[in-house]
Amino acid sequence: MKKDENKHQRYLRKLEREKYAVRIGQWSILVVFLALWQYTTDRNILDSFIFSSPKRVLNTIVTLGSSRILWEHTAITFLETIVSFFLTTIVCIFMAVLLWWQKVLSDILEPYLVLLNALPKSALAPLLIVWLGTGMNTIVVAGMSVAIFGSIIQLYTCFREVDCEKEMLIYTLGGNRRQVLTKVILPGSVPGIISNMKVNVGLCLVGVVIGEFLAAKRGLGYMIIYGSQVYKLDWVMTAIILLMVMAMFFYVSIDKMSKKL
Amino acid sequence: MVAVSIDQVSYSYHSVSAETVALQDISFQVSPGEFLAIVGPSGCGKSTLLALICGLLKPDKGTISFYDEAGISKTNIGYMLQKDNLFEWRTVYRNVILGLEINHCLTEEKKEKIDRMLVNYGLKDFEEKRPSELSGGMRQRAALIRTLAMEPDLLLLDEPFSALDYQTRIEVADDIGRIIRQEGKTAILVTHDLSEAISMADRIVVLSKRPARVKKIMEVNLSVPEKSPLAARSAPEFQGYFNTLWKELKSDEERRE
Ligand SMILES: Nc1ncnc2c1ncn2[C@@H]1O[C@H](COP(=O)(O)OP(=O)(O)OP(=O)(O)O)[C@@H](O)[C@H]1O
Ligand SMILES: [Mg+2]
Numbered sequence: 001m002k003k004d005e006n007k008h009q010r011y012l013r014k015l016e017r018e019k020y021a022v023r024i025g026q027w028s029i030l031v032v033f034l035a036l037w038q039y040t041t042d043r044n045i046l047d048s049f050i051f052s053s054p055k056r057v058l059n060t061i062v063t064l065g066s067s068r069i070l071w072e073h074t075a076i077t078f079l080e081t082i083v084s085f086f087l088t089t090i091v092c093i094f095m096a097v098l099l100w101w102q103k104v105l106s107d108i109l110e111p112y113l114v115l116l117n118a119l120p121k122s123a124l125a126p127l128l129i130v131w132l133g134t135g136m137n138t139i140v141v142a143g144m145s146v147a148i149f150g151s152i153i154q155l156y157t158c159f160r161e162v163d164c165e166k167e168m169l170i171y172t173l174g175g176n177r178r179q180v181l182t183k184v185i186l187p188g189s190v191p192g193i194i195s196n197m198k199v200n201v202g203l204c205l206v207g208v209v210i211g212e213f214l215a216a217k218r219g220l221g222y223m224i225i226y227g228s229q230v231y232k233l234d235w236v237m238t239a240i241i242l243l244m245v246m247a248m249f250f251y252v253s254i255d256k257m258s259k260k261l
Numbered sequence: 262m263v264a265v266s267i268d269q270v271s272y273s274y275h276s277v278s279a280e281t282v283a284l285q286d287i288s289f290q291v292s293p294g295e296f297l298a299i300v301g302p303s304g305c306g307k308s309t310l311l312a313l314i315c316g317l318l319k320p321d322k323g324t325i326s327f328y329d330e331a332g333i334s335k336t337n338i339g340y341m342l343q344k345d346n347l348f349e350w351r352t353v354y355r356n357v358i359l360g361l362e363i364n365h366c367l368t369e370e371k372k373e374k375i376d377r378m379l380v381n382y383g384l385k386d387f388e389e390k391r392p393s394e395l396s397g398g399m400r401q402r403a404a405l406i407r408t409l410a411m412e413p414d415l416l417l418l419d420e421p422f423s424a425l426d427y428q429t430r431i432e433v434a435d436d437i438g439r440i441i442r443q444e445g446k447t448a449i450l451v452t453h454d455l456s457e458a459i460s461m462a463d464r465i466v467v468l469s470k471r472p473a474r475v476k477k478i479m480e481v482n483l484s485v486p487e488k489s490p491l492a493a494r495s496a497p498e499f500q501g502y503f504n505t506l507w508k509e510l511k512s513d514e515e516r517r518e
Contacts, residue, residue: 165346171317172340173360173411183363187350 052237060234070223074242077208077219080136081250084143085204089197092148096155100185101177106156117149121207125214134215142211147203151196158192159185194258201250209243220246264293264331264447265314265415270323272309282472283309286323289466289475291415291447293331296438298450298458301468302510307451308343310473311417314449315340332414333447339413341421345404347392353403354379354388360411371410378406382436398429405437409444416441416448422457434461435490455510459483459502460493467509477509 034054041048048056064070099106125142132138162185170180212221220239227235268288274281283306291297301307312318314325315338327335347356357375361367379385382402384395392400401421408416421437422430438461441448452458458465459481467477483496493499 163346165342165344166348168317169342169346170363172315172338172342173363173407174336175363179363183359184348187348190350 049231050233052234056234057238057241060238064235064238070238070242073218073220073223073239074246076136076216077205077212077221077243078246080139080208080211080219081143081201081205081246084140084208085147085197085201085250087140088144088147088151088200088204091144092151092155092196092200093193095152096159097181099152099156100159100181113149113153117153121146122210125210128211129215134217138215139208139211139219142215143204143207146207146210147200150203151200154196155189155193158189158196162188190261194254197254198251201254202247205243205247205250262293262331263290263328264295264333265291265328266326267314268324268326270310270313270320270325272306272313272318272321274309284313285472285474287468287473287475288323289478291449293333293447294445296441296448296450296461296463298452298462298465299468300451300453300455300458300465300506300510301473302470303453305468305471306473307468308419310468311340311419311449311451314338314415315417327415334414337411337414338417339408339411339415340417341404341408341419343419343421343423345392345400345424347395347400347403349392351392352389353384353392353395356392357388357403357406357410359407364411375406375410378409382406382440396429397425398433401425401433402436405440409440414447416446418448418450420452421450422452422454430457431490438490455503455506456494456499457490459499459506460490465506467506479505 038054040046041051041053124145128138128141166184167180170183209221212219213225216222220243223239224236270284270287272284274283299307313320327333358367361371379388384403387395422434425433434457462481465479466475469476481502483493483498485492485496
């Protein structure tokens with residue numbers, strides 16, 4: 001017994017070590033990248049005016065940060081992404097359920113979904129501005145438009161792939177179609193829905209930034225466009241880095257949430 | 262007395278390319294408390310027959326009747342599919358109560374009964390585990406409890422042991438056979454294991470290859486005190502029954518060649 005415990009502990013320690021190795025690897029890539037960026041711009045190998053540098057980005061964050069402008073831009077983009085992500089998720093699950101419920105409907109709509117999914121959404125953005133103005137609505141819809149069609153297709157496929165014998169089981173236990181949905185299809189698709197959400201949140205962010213490029217007077221996308229026009233590349237870099245942090249935050253939040261389930 | 266009567270039942274599947282006649286003029290009867298086995302070559306229509314009895318499919322021709330006076334209600338049939346189909350997103354306990362949950366009849370009394378079954382069939386310590394943490398035999402027993410929890414009047418078993426290795430298979434068949442006899446259930450077992458059929462059933466229906474017809478109905482009388490699959494195999498009559506069944510199925514193959 002004693003011996004077994006030792007073995008088990010050794011196994012746990014090994015797992016722990018592997019986890020640390022991965023973490024160290026991940027952080028060192030970041031550190032090396034930042035160091036190289038700083039070094040090359042310090043030595044004028046790269047022009048720090050065009051390429052900015054970690055120090056300059058930090059400075060920008062500190063100076064802009066104290067005047068709250070930066071945080072307003074960030075908060076706006078954050079909010080728009082969250083709203084369009086939630087709407088996308090709700091609409092997609094609803095649509096996928098509808099298509100599953102009425103197979104005919106899915107057969108009818110399939111070519112349209114595929115077509116709309118393949119369409120470059122940035123081509124839609126100018127239209128959205130004309131239809132919806134340059135407010136937050138446009139940005140939210142732009143965010144949704146990037147994710148929604150592909151996501152409906154993917155969720156619907158995921159629903160269809162649930163083992164049909166499991167469906168039959170519900171009928172043999174005296175259940176009906178609604179119970180097939182609530183007891184088998186939805187709970188059985190939870191992993192699919194989560195991975196779909198992870199992809200969606202990224203796509204919504206893409207759509208929101210595209211929308212802000214074209215329509216907005218606020219948000220990180222606007223900051224990037226504005227910064228590049230007036231050659232404040234520090235602003236551009238800062239905005240890009242904040243977008244990365246945001247994307248990471250979304251991803252990790254969904255991951256944490258899904259592990260709690 | 263007759264519990265279930267199957268009269269002149271035919272059924273065909275339709276697909277774009279062809280019509281597949283699965284069953285043709287099938288007739289037989291089941292008495293209350295009887296354990297009936299159905300054997301036949303692979304793909305002959307055994308699962309189809311069970312789906313018809315269960316009401317998942319409607320016969321093209323013929324009728325299937327259930328006799329209330331024999332204590333069999335059409336709406337209370339337990340069907341154990343070929344695979345255990347336990348849901349990985351539910352604990353073993355929540356899998357077992359699935360049927361009761363669906364029918365909104367999860368009473369205290371039923372819960373107690375389930376508890377007793379979990380103890381009896383050695384699953385009590387595993388009720389909060391996920392199905393993937395169970396062995397094949399345990400999974401099969403969990404699926405059986407799920408079916409029995411509904412207190413079905415008639416049990417349909419579609420090769421419930423085919424996913425198990427040989428030794429577990431005999432053990433679980435032994436277990437399940439005893440459980441069903443204890444509870445005095447009427448049961449129909451589909452299998453293509455002839456020894457299993459002889460050792461568990463009171464009567465055996467032999468089906469021909471597709472389209473399935475009834476080739477023979479054979480009564481099994483073994484001179485062993487307790488009819489458990491293991492004991493049955495050592496009964497003196499066992500070999501005779503086996504040979505008869507074997508010949509029946511074999512003659513079918515020869516005709517095909
Ligand atoms: N959904 C279906 N659509 C079309 N044909 C089907 C369908 N299900 C079964 N069949 C056909 O009907 C015939 C009988 O099938 P069934 O599943 O009842 O056979 P079985 O006797 O249970 O076979 P096995 O012993 O392999 O389980 C087979 O030839 C099969 O090809
Ligand atoms: Mg079958």
